[in-house]
Amino acid sequence: MANIQQVAQKAGVSVATVSRVLNNNATVSPHTRLKVETAIKDLNYEPSMLGRNLRNSESRLLLVLLPSISNPFYSEIINGIQTTAISNNYNILLCETDSNPDRENIYFNMIKNKLADGIISMDPAVNMQKLNELYEQYPVIQCSEYEEGGVIPYVTIDNEQAAYHAVKHLVKLGHENIALINSDEKFLYARQRRTGYERALQEFGFPIDETFIYHTQELKFSDGVQAMRKLLQLDRRPSAVFAVSDTLAIGALKEINASGLHVPEDIALVGFDKISFSNMTNPTLTTISQPMHEMGCTAARMLINSIHGEKIENIILDHEVIIRESTMG
Amino acid sequence: MANIQQVAQKAGVSVATVSRVLNNNATVSPHTRLKVETAIKDLNYEPSMLGRNLRNSESRLLLVLLPSISNPFYSEIINGIQTTAISNNYNILLCETDSNPDRENIYFNMIKNKLADGIISMDPAVNMQKLNELYEQYPVIQCSEYEEGGVIPYVTIDNEQAAYHAVKHLVKLGHENIALINSDEKFLYARQRRTGYERALQEFGFPIDETFIYHTQELKFSDGVQAMRKLLQLDRRPSAVFAVSDTLAIGALKEINASGLHVPEDIALVGFDKISFSNMTNPTLTTISQPMHEMGCTAARMLINSIHGEKIENIILDHEVIIRESTMG
DNA sequence: AAAGTCCATGTAATCGATTACAATTAAAAG
DNA sequence: CTTTTAATTGTAATCGATTACATGGACTTT
Numbered sequence A, B: 001m002a003n004i005q006q007v008a009q010k011a012g013v014s015v016a017t018v019s020r021v022l023n024n025n026a027t028v029s030p031h032t033r034l035k036v037e038t039a040i041k042d043l044n045y046e047p048s049m050l051g052r053n054l055r056n057s058e059s060r061l062l063l064v065l066l067p068s069i070s071n072p073f074y075s076e077i078i079n080g081i082q083t084t085a086i087s088n089n090y091n092i093l094l095c096e097t098d099s100n101p102d103r104e105n106i107y108f109n110m111i112k113n114k115l116a117d118g119i120i121s122m123d124p125a126v127n128m129q130k131l132n133e134l135y136e137q138y139p140v141i142q143c144s145e146y147e148e149g150g151v152i153p154y155v156t157i158d159n160e161q162a163a164y165h166a167v168k169h170l171v172k173l174g175h176e177n178i179a180l181i182n183s184d185e186k187f188l189y190a191r192q193r194r195t196g197y198e199r200a201l202q203e204f205g206f207p208i209d210e211t212f213i214y215h216t217q218e219l220k221f222s223d224g225v226q227a228m229r230k231l232l233q234l235d236r237r238p239s240a241v242f243a244v245s246d247t248l249a250i251g252a253l254k255e256i257n258a259s260g261l262h263v264p265e266d267i268a269l270v271g272f273d274k275i276s277f278s279n280m281t282n283p284t285l286t287t288i289s290q291p292m293h294e295m296g297c298t299a300a301r302m303l304i305n306s307i308h309g310e311k312i313e314n315i316i317l318d319h320e321v322i323i324r325e326s327t328m329g
Numbered sequence C: 001a002a003a004g005t006c007c008a009t010g011t012a013a014t015c016g017a018t019t020a021c022a023a024t025t026a027a028a029a030g
Numbered sequence D: 001c002t003t004t005t006a007a008t009t010g011t012a013a014t015c016g017a018t019t020a021c022a023t024g025g026a027c028t029t030t
Helices: A004-011 A015-022 A030-043 A049-056 A072-087 A101-112 A128-137 A159-172 A188-203 A221-232 A246-258 A292-307 B004-011 B015-022 B030-043 B049-056 B073-087 B101-112 B128-137 B159-172 B188-203 B221-232 B246-258 B292-307
Strands: A061-066 A091-096 A118-121 A140-143 A154-157 A178-182 A213-215 A240-243 A268-272 A286-289 A315-317 A320-322 B061-066 B091-096 B118-121 B140-143 B154-157 B178-182 B213-215 B240-243 B268-272 B286-289 B315-317 B320-322
Touching: A004 A015, A004 A030, A015 A030, A049 B049, A061 A072, A061 A101, A061 A292, A072 A091, A072 A292, A091 A101, A091 B091, A101 A118, A101 A128, A118 A292, A128 A140, A140 A292, A154 A159, A154 A292, A159 A178, A159 A188, A159 A240, A159 A268, A159 A286, A159 A320, A178 A188, A178 A221, A178 A246, A188 A213, A213 A221, A221 A240, A221 A246, A240 A246, A246 A268, A292 A315, B004 B015, B004 B030, B015 B030, B061 B073, B061 B101, B061 B292, B073 B091, B073 B292, B091 B101, B101 B118, B101 B128, B118 B292, B128 B140, B140 B292, B154 B159, B154 B292, B159 B178, B159 B188, B159 B240, B159 B268, B159 B286, B159 B320, B178 B188, B178 B221, B178 B246, B188 B213, B213 B221, B221 B240, B221 B246, B240 B246, B246 B268, B292 B315
Parallel strands: A061 A091, A061 A118, A118 A140, A140 A154, A154 A315, A178 A213, A178 A240, A240 A268, A268 A286, B061 B091, B061 B118, B118 B140, B140 B154, B154 B315, B178 B213, B178 B240, B240 B268, B268 B286
Antiparallel strands: A286 A320, B286 B320
């Protein structure tokens, strides 16, 4: 309720001195400092960020753009972003776009309106033209998703190599008929993971069979179910499946069970992302783990550095193959 | 980049007039309005929320306190809150407390610092004393969780009745030995659900067997696994289990499968919350559905009304029993 | 003792908007 | 043709902080 004026009056000093105490400015005598601190306590004073932010022209808010919070893939990344943000005295504003351009616009405007100091985009469906425009004037970082040959700094993993490792793991187990459940190849990561899948097959001299590659619309459970249904209808049934997301893999698992087959005895299964539910399924799911927490921390650090005017380099983080029951015959 | 002064100068009017145009104030002649609008376009002007917020002493930000975003239970509620918030020109700040008092304090201070206009708490472990203190000065709403006999307005469901319906569903299927996997009874909802469980049993003349009631520390998958393990070691094995959260139920399911038993043939299973994964399990999970989206919308509406100085009444929403494979013999 | 330093504090401008009130002008009324 | 009244627009205070610069006093230095 009280403002800095009232504190100054009560302490018998000027507002400048109160401000100096608040900001731990060295040039205040211990005696005066004490008087001010007492007045602050007495009045139950809390500095208003509204005044401070206007004067400093900053909001200390970071925007995080993502398609949907209910997608568990993002949870850990958000955690990482938040941890780093808080320890740097920033806060994050989570922006669910639902891949809806109107929503996106609302949030882009928040940056222009000074309600946020920078933006981390994790939305694969983001309007890249607008994001690039924004980048000309404001700090922007892409996390996980990025534009090939673009100018906006990003942090991500090597999707091609990760898919390669997933498929190589299956090959080493003796599988020759390995299917791929991929998402729409309009997404860069989907193209990259397909390339990795093909490289692994080629390296071991297996042909690439287009009927073994299925593209889904989205990354939902039901897409996985549908994809697996198609794959099970093939004359030559795959003995292993690599799905580019855990949610798809869990859908595939459901369909395999429904058709009376068993994982991993009849079909081995590998997912991607190591979402928390991937070890709650039966059997637990072999998957590729991205260092999600670290990716979040890194993205936040990059953005904050960028806000401070530093030059930012792209960063590629390491992935890991998590071997669990769905590939352990 | 440009500010309201520059727009005023360019348009040849005063800043007051520009502000009137921005706020759609009626007392501006069409001719002047046009001049101003042209200047705004020419300069690419965007009003600064920092200035506006200071003047209006509001931040148009709502705080949402929750233990963890990765808990899918909260996803839909958050969605509801966000939808309502946005359509009222508010934004939400998601605050993960991890039930950590330090984190909580950071966020409580944001209210005092005017960085947020109000708070919705969904954290069962929230420090009620501090929340009550806050409520004396600032708008606060509790969502889903609340304090029995407390003064802070809340929106929730009838947990006792919901548990009663869950257990009654099992009784109707012919089960007599029904176990309860409950969470820590320091939580009000846990006590209420236990009461509902007992009322259903008593109504049908079944005794209440304490060995059939297991309390978990938290609501995690691993807690469900552990609980089920204990229940399976009993001399008289339950033929049905009601778990007070889907995550617990999914853990129980995993353990039942691991022990070679089948759901629902050997043991029927009911969860609570209808999280999205509850119909991705095998078998799909019978569960109690809370109207989560609606609960979120309601909480946000209550908070915004409260910010506008209105008097707020508590609201109890309806639940629903979702019957799926895990109870369909 | 005069001049120069340094330290602590105060004065007042500033950030970018909103808005009560004053001032101007034009239209309506007599 | 004056006087009212209404419709626009401008002036300046205000929200609550930060900070460059000015000021005054104590302490050195010569």
